[in-house]
Amino acid sequence: MAVASTNARPSVASRFLGVIADITSRPSGAIGLALVTFHLFLAIFGPWLAPYDYKAVDANLMMQAPSGAHWFGTDHLGRDTFSRTLLGGREAILVTGIATPIAVLWGGFVGIFFGLVGGRLDDVLMRVVDAFLSLPWILKMLVLIVTFGTGIEVLIPTLAFFYGIPVIRIARAATHDVVARDFIQAARARGHGRMTIIQRELLPNVRDALLVEGAMRWSWMLLAFSSLSFLGFGVSPPTPDWGLMIADARGFMSFAPWGVLAPVIGLSSLIIGINLTADALAKALGIDRAQKAPV
Amino acid sequence: MKDMVTKEPLIQVRDLSVGFTGRAGHTLPVLRNIDLAVRRGESLGLVGESGSGKSTLALAMMGYLKRGLRVIGGGTHFAGLDMFTLSRKELEGIRGGRLALIPQNSGQSLTPTLKIGAQLSEALRLHSKLPEAEHSARVVQLLEQVRLPDPSAIAGRYPHELSGGQQQRAAIAMALAGEPEALLLDEPTTGLDVTTQAHILELLRDLAAETGMAMVYVSHDLGAIARVCDRVVVMYAGEAVLEGPVREVLRNPAHPYARGLLASIPKLTDARLPMALEGRPPPPGKAGDGCAFVDRCAIATDVCRTSRPALATVPSGARVRCHHADRADSLPTRSPADADPRVIAEDAILSLGDLSISYARPGFLDQILGRKPATTPTVDGITIELEKGETLGLVGESGSGKSTILKAVAGLLPPAGGRIELAGDGVLPPLVDTRRPDQLRRVQLIFQNPDESLNPRQTIAEILAQPLKLYFGLSGEALRQRIEDLLESVRLGAHYMDRLPSQLSGGEKQRVAVARAFAAEPDLVLCDEVTSALDVSVQAAVLDLLDQLRRSRNTAYVFVSHDLAVVRALSDRVAVLYQGRLCEIGPAAAVYAAPSHPYTEVLLGAVLEPDPDTVPTLSAADIVELSPPARGCPFQRRCPRKIGPQCDTETPPWQDDGHGHAIRCHIPREAL
Numbered sequence: 005m006a007v008a009s010t011n012a013r014p015s016v017a018s019r020f021l022g023v024i025a026d027i028t029s030r031p032s033g034a035i036g037l038a039l040v041t042f043h044l045f046l047a048i049f050g051p052w053l054a055p056y057d058y059k060a061v062d063a064n065l066m067m068q069a070p071s072g073a074h075w076f077g078t079d080h081l082g083r084d085t086f087s088r089t090l091l092g093g094r095e096a097i098l099v100t101g102i103a104t105p106i107a108v109l110w111g112g113f114v115g116i117f118f119g120l121v122g123g124r125l126d127d128v129l130m131r132v133v134d135a136f137l138s139l140p141w142i143l144k145m146l147v148l149i150v151t152f153g154t155g156i157e158v159l160i161p162t163l164a165f166f167y168g169i170p171v172i173r174i175a176r177a178a179t180h181d182v183v184a185r186d187f188i189q190a191a192r193a194r195g196h197g198r199m200t201i202i203q204r205e206l207l208p209n210v211r212d213a214l215l216v217e218g219a220m221r222w223s224w225m226l227l228a229f230s231s232l233s234f235l236g237f238g239v240s241p242p243t244p245d246w247g248l249m250i251a252d253a254r255g256f257m258s259f260a261p262w263g264v265l266a267p268v269i270g271l272s273s274l275i276i277g278i279n280l281t282a283d284a285l286a287k288a289l290g291i292d293r294a295q296k297a298p299v
Numbered sequence: 300m301k302d303m304v305t306k307e308p309l310i311q312v313r314d315l316s317v318g319f320t321g322r323a324g325h326t327l328p329v330l331r332n333i334d335l336a337v338r339r340g341e342s343l344g345l346v347g348e349s350g351s352g353k354s355t356l357a358l359a360m361m362g363y364l365k366r367g368l369r370v371i372g373g374g375t376h377f378a379g380l381d382m383f384t385l386s387r388k389e390l391e392g393i394r395g396g397r398l399a400l401i402p403q404n405s406g407q408s409l410t411p412t413l414k415i416g417a418q419l420s421e422a423l424r425l426h427s428k429l430p431e432a433e434h435s436a437r438v439v440q441l442l443e444q445v446r447l448p449d450p451s452a453i454a455g456r457y458p459h460e461l462s463g464g465q466q467q468r469a470a471i472a473m474a475l476a477g478e479p480e481a482l483l484l485d486e487p488t489t490g491l492d493v494t495t496q497a498h499i500l501e502l503l504r505d506l507a508a509e510t511g512m513a514m515v516y517v518s519h520d521l522g523a524i525a526r527v528c529d530r531v532v533v534m535y536a537g538e539a540v541l542e543g544p545v546r547e548v549l550r551n552p553a554h555p556y557a558r559g560l561l562a563s564i565p566k567l568t569d570a571r572l573p574m575a576l577e578g579r580p581p582p583p584g585k586a587g588d589g590c591a592f593v594d595r596c597a598i599a600t601d602v603c604r605t606s607r608p609a610l611a612t613v614p615s616g617a618r619v620r621c622h623h624a625d626r627a628d629s630l631p632t633r634s635p636a637d638a639d640p641r642v643i644a645e646d647a648i649l650s651l652g653d654l655s656i657s658y659a660r661p662g663f664l665d666q667i668l669g670r671k672p673a674t675t676p677t678v679d680g681i682t683i684e685l686e687k688g689e690t691l692g693l694v695g696e697s698g699s700g701k702s703t704i705l706k707a708v709a710g711l712l713p714p715a716g717g718r719i720e721l722a723g724d725g726v727l728p729p730l731v732d733t734r735r736p737d738q739l740r741r742v743q744l745i746f747q748n749p750d751e752s753l754n755p756r757q758t759i760a761e762i763l764a765q766p767l768k769l770y771f772g773l774s775g776e777a778l779r780q781r782i783e784d785l786l787e788s789v790r791l792g793a794h795y796m797d798r799l800p801s802q803l804s805g806g807e808k809q810r811v812a813v814a815r816a817f818a819a820e821p822d823l824v825l826c827d828e829v830t831s832a833l834d835v836s837v838q839a840a841v842l843d844l845l846d847q848l849r850r851s852r853n854t855a856y857v858f859v860s861h862d863l864a865v866v867r868a869l870s871d872r873v874a875v876l877y878q879g880r881l882c883e884i885g886p887a888a889a890v891y892a893a894p895s896h897p898y899t900e901v902l903l904g905a906v907l908e909p910d911p912d913t914v915p916t917l918s919a920a921d922i923v924e925l926s927p928p929a930r931g932c933p934f935q936r937r938c939p940r941k942i943g944p945q946c947d948t949e950t951p952p953w954q955d956d957g958h959g960h961a962i963r964c965h966i967p968r969e970a971l
Contacts, residue, residue, distance in 0.1 A: 029322075186752035193709045194766055194819070195731055195739035204765070208756035290801075 026288035027281065033288070036280025043274045046090055047097045056084035058091050059242040067260045076266040079253060088244035089266040093274060095239045096246065099156060100225040103163040107225070108218040111168035115175025116210060119183065120202070126176075133172055141166055141228065149237050159238065163228060167221050171214070178213040182206055212289040219282035223275045230271055246271040308336035309481055309513050310360055314373035317352075317359060318583070327584035328371060329355055331537045334610065337481065342507055342514035344524035344545065347534030348560075348834040349805075350580060356534070357483050357517045361398055362390050378480065396426035396477035403486040405470030409458040415442075415469050416454030419476055426477030441472040444509075446502055462923035464495035468502070475506070481513040488523055492696040493861065497905035498921040500526045519834065521564060522907030525549055526915070533557045536580045536591040539610065543617025545911050551628060553619045555596045558630045563839035565864040567906050570887065572868050574631070575843050576836035579804050590622065597630060598623050641850060643871060644687040647722055648822055648855045649708070654681040654717035656700070656707050656879075675929045676715050678703050678879035685823070687722070690849065690856040692870030692887065694863055694902070698923070700879035701859040705825045708857070709744045710734055721823070740770045743816035747828040749808035753800040759786070759811055760796040766818040781818075789814040789844060806837035810844065817848060826858045830865060842869055863906050867891055872959070875899045877934050878927035885960030894971035896962045897940045932965065942966060 027033035046053070056074075062082035070077045076085035118126045145162055152158045182188065183206070191201045232238040233247030241248065246267035253263030312335050318328040330352045337343045345353040358364065360375050362382030375382050377398055382390070394400070402408050410418055419438040423429055429437055435454075442450035445468040458466055467487060474482055484503070488496040500523055507514055507527075516527050524531055524545065531548040533541040533556065541554040552558050559576040566573075578595035581587070589604040590596070596603065600623070608622045621627065657676040678700040685691050693701045706712040708719055710731035719727045724738050731739060743766075746752035753762055763782045767773045773781055783793045789810040800808050809829065816824050826845070830838040846869065849856060860866050866873060867887055874884040875896060883896040890899065897919075904916035918939040927933050931947045938946065945965050954968040955961045962971060 186746040186748065187754045189711060190744065190746065190752050190815075191765070192731055193711055193739070193744050194769060195734065195736055196765070196769060204757070204761075205754050209754070 023285070023288045027284040030284050030287065032280045033284025036277045036282075036284060039273055039277025040281055043093055043097065043277065047094045050091045050094060054084075054087035054090045056087040058083065058087050058244045060084070067256065067263075069260075070262055077260065077262040079249070079263050080256060085249075085263060085266050088249060089246070089270050092244045092246040092249055092267055092270055095156075095243060096226055096229050096233075096271075097274075099159050100163065100222055100229055103160045103167065104218055104222045104225055106160070106164035107166075107168035107221055108171055108214055109168075110164070111171025112175040112210070112214045114168075115172040115177075116179045116202070116206070118172065119176040119179025120206075122180075122183075130173075130176070133169060136169060137173075142231065145228070145232065146235075146237065149232070154237050154240065159229070159232070163225050167225050167228075171217055171221065174217045175210060175214060178210045179206065182209045216282055216286045216289065219278060219285060223278040223282070226271070226275055226278070307338070309339045309378055310337040310515070311376040312336070312356070312360065312373070313375070315356075315359060315375055316371040316373055317355060317364060317368055318371045319367045319369070321584060325584060326371060328586075329368060329537050329583050330359065331586075332373070333539055335532055335539065335542065337513050337515060339480070339513055340507075340511045341530065342516060342528045344528035344531040345515065345517045345534060346519065346521060346524050346531055346560075348519060348580065348836065350536075350582075351534040352537040353517045353534045354485050357485055357515055358400075360483060360515060361394055361400060363394075395422065395474075397480050398483065399474035399477060399479040399481075400483045400485065401467075401470055401474050401487050403489055405466045405487075408470060409466060409473075411458055413457075414454065415456055415458065415461070418469075419454070419473055422473045422476035437476075441475055442469070444475060444506070445469070445472045447472070462495075463491050464499060464921055464923070467491065467495075467499055471499075471502070471506070475510075478510075479512055481515065483515045483517070485517045486519070487516075489518070489520070492923075493863070493907075494696065494901060494905040494917070494919065495921055495923075496523070497907065497915045497917055500907070501915075501917060503527055520907070521549060521561065521909035525909050525911045525913075526907055533560070536586050537583065538586075538591055538620060539618075540592065540620045541617060542610070542619075543615065547615050547617050549909050549911060551615070553613050553615065553617055553624045553627050554592075554621050555598055555623075555627050555630055556592045558627060559595070560836060561909060562631060563836040564909055565839070565842070565862070565868040567864045567867060567891070567903070567908060570867055572842055572846055573835075573839040575840035577840065579806070579837075590620075598626050641688065641871075643689045646687050647684045648687045648689075649683075649685040649722070649857075650720045651681050651683045651704075651708070652718045652720065654704070654707065654719065655679040655715045656703050656712060657715040658703075675927055676879070677927070678707075679927070680880060681717070682881075683874060683884065685855050685857065687822070688849065688853040688855055689872065690858055690870045692866035692873040693857060693859045693876060694861065694866050694873060695876035696861060696902075698878070698925070699876040701861075701876055702827050703879070704876075705744065705827050705857060705859055709742060709825055710739070736770065740766075740819045741822045742825065743819050743821040743823070744825045745809075745812050745816050745827065745829050748832045749800070749805065749812045750832075752812050753808055755800055758797050758799055759791075759803075762800075762811060763815055763818055766815060770819050785814045785818055788817065788848070804837075805833050806840055809833060809837075809841050813841070813844060813848070817852070817854075820852075821854060823855045823857070826856055828860055829858075831860065831862070838865070845869065863891075863902060875902070878924060880927065880933040881963060882934065883960075883962045885956075885962075886958070889956075889958070889960040894962065894968060896934075896964055896971070897938050897966075898934045901937075901939065932963075940966060 027037055060083060065078045065082035066080055068074055068078040074084050074086060076089060079085055118129055145166060148162045149158060188201060188205055191205050229238055230247035233245045234251045239245035239248055249267040250264055253260065257264050312333050315330055315333040316328055317330040318326045321327045333356060345356060347353045360377065362385060370383055377393065416438050419441060420434045423434050423437060438454050439450045442453050447453050447465060447468050461469060488499050491499065504527055516524060518524055528545050531543065531545050532539045533548065533554065535556050541548060541552060541557045548557060552561060562574040563576050564573055576595060581591055589606060590608050593599045593603045602622050608620050610618045610620045612618050613624050655676040656678040681704060683691065693704065695701050703712065707714045710729065713729045721727055721738060721741060727738055728734050760782050763785055764778055767778055767781055782796060786793055786795055791807060791810055830841050833841060848854065858866060858869055870887045872885065873887045873890040875882045875890065875898060877898045882898045883890055891903065901919040904918060907915060919937045922937060924936060928935055931949060932951045935941060935946045942965055951963045951965045953961045953963050962968060964971060
């Protein structure tokens with residue numbers, strides 16, 4: 005465990021650095037973190053790096069194969085696929101980057117509350133959550149989006165709401181685990197107030213589980229967002245977006261496969277990166293139980 | 300049918316070294332140059348503290364290594380077969396058949412969805428040549444062989460319907476199904492009650508004699524080893540440091556570590572505190588060039604630092620890994636003379652009056668109708684007075700209600716009846732929520748397992764700051780100073796402040812837990828099995844610390860433990876509990892001597908001493924009761940000295956000797 009190898013834990017900053025060092029010490033974690041960093045970099049600086057204007061239509065350049073001028077070829081409107089792929093993650097990362105923390109916060113809050121309350125109320129509420137989770141997510145989302153429209157101001161709350169629900173389960177389970185432990189009993193026996201116990205004893209132990217869960221949720225949310233774009237409910241043209249690009253290019257896949265391949269590589273490399281990082285993060289934080297010293 | 304101990308070794312371990320690759324890429328050894336042989340019909344004990352490599356060695360004898368471990372050198376043979384070169388298929392044929400393993404927790408190793416009979420039949424199908432038709436008869440025979448009552452009924456039960464002791468017996472029966480030539484036992488009685496443990500050990504002795512199989516018995520408990528084994532290997536930091544006949548090793552060990560280990564075991568016959576063995580063993584790869592024990596050894600010299608001693612035979616016939624084996628007998632195996640007696644004021648600090656606690660919650664219908672549940676309470680009729688500065692030991696088997704009483708005193712469980720009175724504060728409100736801060740401060744609780752009771756996300760300073768802020772409102776430099784003092788008082792330095800619990804050893808963690816309790820400057824400390832999760836040498840150090848603290852602060856303890864020897868070492872008075880009812884209470888010396896309650900007698904008889912010549916007496920049946928009887932004596936169903944129907948119907952009277960020693964039994968005191 006990273007925490008065990010660092011000699012002290014005086015500040016949050018040094019623990020953060022320790023965790024980062026631990027993640028990068030594993031090959032999969034280093035690759036994952038590099039991929040995520042790379043994508044964040046592109047999302048921020050993409051407009052300055054893109055060689056062409058992403059919305060420059062040119063009827064003479066339709067469906068060009070990859071070449072020195074157009075690395076990933078061009079699409080059916082003659083737009084440069086490389087530039088569009090470079091920028092295709094911006095919207096997705098922005099929306100999910102805002103929605104994920106909201107999902108983790110509200111799901112975590114409710115989950116911890118359920119976990120603390122326990123008893124019959126917890127049982128009843130969790131069955132409601134289960135029932136809700138059993139519905140296909142795409143159906144639920146489409147209902148909301150069709151009702152309220154497709155702008156960012158609808159997508160962010162919608163994604164945050166739906167992806168917060170599975171977080172409830174995780175937060176509740178983590179809370180149950182911690183509440184049963186003796187250090188909570190010890191704090192109760194000393195006579196600490198409820199809020200103090202939650203803040204000092206419970207939260208630091210639930211936080212790590214939520215952090216890892218958040219990273220996982222982010223990758224799921226990215227997929228969901230891209231799926232919505234693919235179906236035409238996400239980003240509106242001409243804004244470049246991976247999901248939308250795949251939808252546009254899929255009709256020409258048999259003779260212009262690069263049009264699909266480029267956004268697919270963009271999307272999957274980010275999702276793989278996030279998953280690898282989340283795995284390494286879980287190990288670094290000592291949540292992953294399979295990863296124990298052999299002795 | 301007992302075979303003679305033959306010359307040809309059945310299990311032969313030659314120069315075996317096992318290790319894993321550390322983070323930095325170095326190979327870190329877990330076992331170093333192990334050389335030993337087990338002959339047919341012989342039983343060998345592997346003893347050592349946690350992390351000494353004893354379990355790894357036993358598993359290696361089966362050709363099995365935990366994930367991440369690999370053989371660095373040497374090998375192990377079973378009946379002439381090199382276990383690490385055999386194929387998976389060949390190993391399958393041997394494991395569970397000719398060479399069987401009995402793990403520590405058989406409740407977990409039995410399949411929960413299969414009946415005991417079905418699991419045994421499966422073992423027979425895999426490892427015996429019996430025709431299918433004879434299996435069910437053989438199953439009953441096997442269950443009989445492990446002395447399970449009503450074997451055909453047991454065969455039809457699921458594992459969860461059996462008690463821990465019965466599960467262990469079923470696991471032994473399963474191992475016997477393949478008629479093994481050797482049995483590997485990995486801490487087979489750890490976690491069982493003393494009486495159950497004694498029964499299992501007697502069974503193993505008998506089986507070894509009946510079947511002539513060899514046994515390798517892994518344990519941290521020298522008492523169990525003394526009862527079962529002919530020869531003992533003492534392990535330390537992955538090495539065999541001492542090997543010899545059990546009598547030799549336990550009576551006059553020729554290795555300093557073995558002597559220290561022996562001295563740190565509390566003994567039933569000795570009211571003094573055991574001697575602590577300071578320090579901790581080096582982690583894998585940190586043993587250095589010299590002797591692994593050098594940092595903790597009282598007779599170490601320069602040569603011990605620079606050269607690793609070889610396993611040499613000493614005149615007594617034992618093999619010792621020590622440069623100064625000839626001087627080892629200068630080290631004591633018993634504690635020095637008793638410290639000054641303490642002064643106990645005749646002034647009660649805590650008094651429990653007819654305390655009863657019930658776990659039964661009223662059902663839905665009872666709630667509506669306002670009825671109270673009619674079940675007998677889990678704990679009942681507890682009346683105890685505790686003087687200032689006194690230590691009361693609370694003993695009993697699991698389920699006797701010891702911890703339940705502590706929780707009620709601490710305000711974590713509401714009592715069903717009776718009162719808890721704290722001197723100067725009157726009767727305490729039942730739960731923490733309604734107690735005043737000062738009432739809470741005066742009573743502190745220490746838990747069994749520091750891994751559970753210390754928040755893994757808080758530094759030691761943060762952990763100790765909690766009570767200081769809460770009760771005394773300390774902050775800044777004053778808080779820091781007080782934390783330093785506290786760490787000093789439990790013999791940990793100020794440099795521990797910024798560490799996390801995961802960076803401390805088990806003993807150090809428990810010291811922090813002790814320091815946290817004493818931070819409140821309590822008048823009464825409730826200790827709930829505080830040493831059960833610790834190694835013996837560490838246990839001795841924690842007991843010594845608790846003794847020092849009560850001397851300097853005149854704190855009263857309620858000390859709960861299932862280990863009668865540990866209770867004896869620390870307690871002034873002892874109360875014996877069975878099924879949540881008091882059986883006997885009195886000064887420690889009186890309780891441990893005759894006359895005693897039949898239950899106390901059973902408990903004391905089952906205690907194992909690290910001495911091959913003490914024989915436990917097994918008088919009561921090895922059964923586990925789940926609920927106390929509604930009337931009469933709580934021990935009525937198991938009592939070996941039951942005198943008649945009054946035991947079942949009338950609550951026995953307290954018989955007092957006038958000096959505070961009271962026994963609750965129908966048998967007249969003179970006859971007990």
